[in-house]
Amino acid sequence: MREQGAGTGRAVEEVFREEHGLLLATLVRRFGDLDLAEEVTAEAIEAALVRWPVDGVPSRPGAWLLTTARRKAVDRLRRDRAYAARLALLQVAADRAAPAPPPDTVRELPDERLQLFFTCAHPALPAPARAALMLRCLAGLTTAETARAHLVPEATMAQRIVRAKKKIREARIPFRVPGADELPERLPGVLEVLYSVFTEGYAASSGPDLTRPDLAGEAIRLTRILHRLLPREREVTGLLALMLLVHARRAARTGPAGEPVLLADQDRGRWDHAMIAEGLALVPAALTGGPPGPYGVQAAIAALHDEAADVATTDWPQIVALYDVLSALAPSPVVAVNRAAAVAMRDGPEAGLALLDGLAGEQRLRGYQPYHAARADLLLRLERPDEAAAACRRALGLAGTQPERARLRRMLDAAAPPGSPYGPSGGGDRPAAGDGLSGAARPSRT
Template sequence: MTSPAPAAVETVFRMESPRIIATVARIVRDVGIAEEIAQDALVAALEQWPRTGVPERPGAWLTAAAKNRAVDLVRRRETYERKLAEVGRELTEELYDPEPSGPYDIDDDLLRLIFTACHPVLSAEARTALTLRLLGGLRTDEIARAFLVPESTVAQRIVRAKRSLAKAGVEFEVPYGEDRAARLGSVLEVIYLIFNEGYAATAGDDLLRPALCEDALRLARVLAGLMPKEGEVHGLAALLEIQASRAGARTGPDGQPVLLADQNRSRWDRRLILRGFEALGRAGEGGTYGPYALQAAIAACHAKAPTYEETDWRTIAALYGRLVVVAPSPVVELNRAVAVSMAEGPEAGLALVDALADEHALAGYHLLPSVRGDLLERLGRPAEACAEFERAASLTRNERERELLRERAERARTGREDLAGREGREAR
């Protein structure tokens, strides 16, 4: 039998680690210890599989190895009897089955892990890092590269997050009752943040980071499968599916951004669009749309339009009007201004944008002057548009966006190309 390469073993572990950690965390009630035990199981596989070959069910082998280590740890604790009572005496027989054949609540375990990693007691940065580590299977250095921060910073966030969960006595459980909605909102926010960082990188030399989009998509799909009756879970899945469908058309051959008006729609992934439409249908089964489902409905309007000129901007503006009511924010207002400008004209849009000038939340937000520059350009005021594009370029930390904004400022300055009516751009 051919011995597996260490890289192959690690690939299997990365695929299975969320379920292993979730299963072990149910036993030890501590995600930090659960991750360490999962790593011990990986070491055991790296030592044993080259001698014996890869087992027929490698995931079950790793899970069983981790379970055995977990129960050994519980046995060594002074509180073993109490812990054993918590997990149930019937669990002991399952723990020693190297190839468990019967069903067990792995889906419930995953759901518990998701809610624990995304607990509101943690900061958004900590929740994101811990989720990518425990559920995305990413190493600390991979997370650091994805967010362009030092590896030591990510490592500290993860360590502090585990300590904070332990100190706060966060239960490894799925919340119910009044606590469920708030906790679910935190989970959805983390997945959305991960996707957005991949879809429109905050900083760096690349506009897109596809791996982060893929991680977020996978998490959204898993969550939709685990919580099939939650409309907003399907709403988020729909939004990410439809947004991800455009990824291949959002950059040119050299990685430069391509605005929505100029994208080759034949490059949009129809399979992802269809998946998004299906998820959006499930999101609306309860009769009402939440914030993520409304954003998905807006994305669906773009996906349905054969060309940019045929986009149903009036419906999009109306959907943004509903979104402002259920999830008010200056960024949503800015997006609505763009839609209104396309439906009613740039003057109407500019009035809405100017009303946001003093919004503290938009201070330093590069898309505010970017949108204003676009509207001024469409109104035939190139000098003012140039100044806005230059200000936007000075505010963004993404090199690709900076290049595009400087290019637009130069075009406005020289008047070499009339872009009026072509490049209304949704703020994100």
């Protein structure tokens, strides 16, 4: 037993974060039904909350949860013969549709989570539904976190998840490893999900902490496995490089109390330079041998930040040029926000603000906190405090984490004019331009 008493609840949460994806993937592979796997996973967690305070947390909590969930699934199937018969039919259909590949045609993926990632990236599912299902069910993100990551309302995301599960049932999509000829079609969806998981870990959409290192580390681990399996896939290489180059700054991104430390103020001596070297070594392979992909381009942007001695000596013209390439490859309002921030560093705040104001009509940006925070920053730099305060209040209302809200309150103090009811004037934080983490969820400022 590892832990007892008051810390049990925290231990259960830590185990859940660590084991949830693997537990769910194992159960889906065993029983072939995602809803059943989710339900018995939740029941196993509930059982742990009852038993562990009495017995203590077991030395192998993941194994305890898996054993408990399997028993509950078997009990449920025994009670529900119709359900069991339906699962049997699904398994027969899967076996017929998925003959074993010839020897050496495709190497089996060594992690059941990646197997399920590829399964849920089936082309029969619409792209938004694939991403929603994988993030919510396999990466362990809540529906709210998944919705924030894709800039849609929570209700919309919940509907996507329900529809994706229904499609899997009705189309009898088999839970299996794809063959070699299917990998190119499914790979982009898997990379999108891995990137979204990493982005949520790098800059949490909600909660008491700015980051979720467990999610970021898990995304890197899975991407490393994928890179070992597919070393010639340049976008896999690019994604791994991007993650490493950005994650290398994690120790310097927060202060002693968990507050955000912006890129311009970070102690670059605290960056993980071994990780940076590993990421830099991958960038050439991601950018050569054909037209560049979005992940390779973002990795190149991150590399320019990591190679610079400070913000002042960063190669902003090259970063803007790379954002131009990224805008052509993967145009989106989020990429446009990042490009505007980089233009502001190259040409001055007025040029950047003009680009941001040109995006004001974009529906997806209305609820996108970094857009309003970036406007507030540039308005502060242009000494337009009233407008800066309005933009900052908008960003504050959209901020999901406590550290980000505290940072924005300090910005609001800096923007509020003397005598303002919004607080005294003070030294505000200023976000830096996006550092390469641009396409899936939000631009990075730290």
